[in-house]
Amino acid sequence: MTERKAFHVAVVGATGAVGQQMLKTLEERNFPISTLTLLSSPRSAGKAVIFKGQEYIVQEAKPESFENVDIALFSAGGGVSKELAPEAVKRGAIVVDNTSAFRMDENTPLVVPEVNETDLHHHNGIIANPNCSTIQMVVALQPIFETFGLKKVIVSTYQAVSGSGAQAVEELYEQTKAIIENEDFEPKILPVKSDKKHYQIAFNAIPQIDKFMDNGYTFEEMKMINETKKIMHLPELKVAATCVRLPVATGHSESLYFEVEKAGVTPEDIKALLQDAPGVVLQDDPQNQIYPMPADCVGKNDVFVGRIRRDLDEENGFHMWVVSDNLLKGAAWNSVQIAESLIKIGLVK
């Protein structure tokens, strides 16, 4: 048995919703850490965080913070990543970035280990972690594409507020409480903190995630479309998305319609495939009311798939329902999983 190498790991955005899940995941996975550096914006610096029973004081992220860091996990917003990820790389770290800053950069691999782990070889210091709603979709679609080919995907999402951060979760609970107690409230965070208007999320559904582009799609929808094509190496794949925010704290759900290339595929073929697919748990037994739900997926790393059935008009068309914890496989776990892949492949110095 060889000695297990350990690494100096930095977590940027350690106090955020995803950062907290990253620390929990690093702990649970017993990730080989020699030194742990916790970094944040000036606003959150100075806070104490417990990791493996030990207290760490979160420090303000600066270029010098990355001296001697081997692996830096970024999840503190696109602006922080754009400024500091290159500084970390310059100092010899490999960056796994959970923001959208580098996702569509052609020199940056965008990686979901179950789908395109080998893209890690082409990294230039930064690996981008895809958007949460994209990750769970491609984990479910990749085995189908590999075996039956894939022509077209139309997805409608049912997304949890934790995708908008810890403040949005607080807003959901506070609004809910106010409505139940018949008190007034003023929406301040959702759908998008930096956008002009804010709307009630409790007992509501908001068809806006991220801001709108000129083509009538939101950035979230375009992320799902563009990132899916990049991760799956299918620039010609037809992908359409409608992204909707729900009064759910954690767990994204997706209603997917897709068409395969191969003729004669049955729902049973797809179920058999997904039963053994990496990162996928099949929960598909309608007669016994077995199907995935966000309330059941919280705290789990897997992508849950069910309600697989044939379209009644298109011979090669199918429908399915995909659920995952947006903070884990959608963010923290996929980032840590990328770091584990990098170590396994030998890409961390």
Added chain:
Amino acid sequence: MTERKAFHVAVVGATGAVGQQMLKTLEERNFPISTLTLLSSPRSAGKAVIFKGQEYIVQEAKPESFENVDIALFSAGGGVSKELAPEAVKRGAIVVDNTSAFRMDENTPLVVPEVNETDLHHHNGIIANPNCSTIQMVVALQPIFETFGLKKVIVSTYQAVSGSGAQAVEELYEQTKAIIENEDFEPKILPVKSDKKHYQIAFNAIPQIDKFMDNGYTFEEMKMINETKKIMHLPELKVAATCVRLPVATGHSESLYFEVEKAGVTPEDIKALLQDAPGVVLQDDPQNQIYPMPADCVGKNDVFVGRIRRDLDEENGFHMWVVSDNLLKGAAWNSVQIAESLIKIGLVK
């Protein structure tokens, strides 16, 4: 000016979620009522209900209850309609039935006045009111079909719990309160009261509305598919549906993908059309974050449409978001509207 004729109206299921909205709607519309008879199951009989400031005692619905009734509005479950609607017709009443009992019966018109009011002429005593999620969809699709043709529709729904009745709404609020106060609870009603298992709806999404059929679709999904084809007189239309229950009290939302027949149609053409369509309110200005939401539609009779945009791959494909109060246009208002149409056309004796 001619004297306005008034009618003996019976409401069956007067104490239920939809029945209560029917009474409210009859009151608001100042429906021409000479006598009002309120009926229910034996369980709810004896309850007092206020209509236009006057107290009515709800009576047990029996065949004899329909003597001298001109118009009977049924919303007390399919079993009650199957048993008593023919009895009401036998006694000379015209029945508007809000249950699924006669919807697919070939001798019963299934009517949404904005779409197929003329089908009322072919009635045999009973007119069926469609499923709530179907109604709002066809109101939005009919003008598009009439002007540009329609080939295909794929819908994913975001449905409110009041579609499952008043008990389901209570369950949503009680569970929500329990979760916020960190107390235990036991799901008893949703997703389907009479099905084997019950699941948490608060802060969750359940991909089951009504029971499952052998083909993997729920009855709700098949209702949307079959009723749409019947109402629009388009047996060959391709329709697919995935129906999902949300922690929203009232207001169904739908994410629609559709393909038109005509080439060269733009989102602006569709918006211009829906701007003037009967029963439709266009709320579509993404740059100012204007789009329909369930929280905004409650208590309104209209169907709200927004987020109309071109599919990025299919030249004739579009996406849109359709929201309506499931208890009003989805049930009570459409039923009363059918009754108003019957009077207008002269079909009530």
